[in-house]
Amino acid sequence: MVCLRCKMVVKEELTKLGIHFTTVELGEAEVVEDISAEQHDQIKAALLKSGLELMDDKKSILIQKIKNVIIESVHYSQEPLTVNFSEYLSQKLNYDYTYLANLFSEVQGITIEKFLIAHKIERVKELLVYNELNLTEIAYRMHYSSVAHLSAQFKKVTGLTPSHFKQLKGKRRSMLDEM
Incomplete structure (x- = not known):
């Protein structure tokens, strides 16, 4: 869920x-x-x-728990992490991070880090579209070390800078308004 x-x-x-x-x-x-x-x-x-x-088997349940921790921390929590994410996940699920990472990669075919980044970028897109926060505030809320780090990761994942993404959303909206 x-x-x-x-x-x-x-x-x-x-x-x-x-x-x-x-x-x-x-x-x-x-x-x-x-x-x-x-x-x-x-x-x-x-x-x-x-x-x-x-889900009945323990591996599937653990994979789902990993996903839930990621989704909850990215989409629903505004509390800043006091430790790095791997340590946070380990503490939350009471498993060694290496075990969690290997299991997740084996079953999902993607690393925990890539899954986390994909969700963070989707959340950043939402925040850009809502237009309530500036990029500095978004970077802080999403636990990026800097706006430059957020922008670089956003461009790597989407192929666009955050500013260009925001402009495209604005253009699409104004074209719809003209109809």
Whole structure:
């Protein structure tokens, strides 16, 4: 689960099935009672209908937890990290970072760092489009060491500078207004 809507769907499906839960977070739900094999299959089928997947194996669950920590820290948290991201992830999941990095790369075919950067750049794009923060504020909020570092990484990923990206969005909007 990577969004609030997904959490709502899971809560709704669990409630429909009469399964009591204490929490539903990004990627996991904590149920009060033990569930039967039949209930497990019902949950799995209900989630599949909504485009969600019930994960059973520990590696898949850990991969999802890694993704959730990244998504939450990039898209939903405004707290600055006091340690580097690898240490933060290690502390959050209670696993050695090397193990997490190797597992993630093996299963996903991409490094944790590239996944993190992709999400950071998507978030930067959102912030540029909203036009509420300047580039310095965006760099600070997204934990870049400088505007130059953010700009270089943005250009490497998108092929555009942040300023050019912002101009393109403005041009596209004005062309729509002319219609």
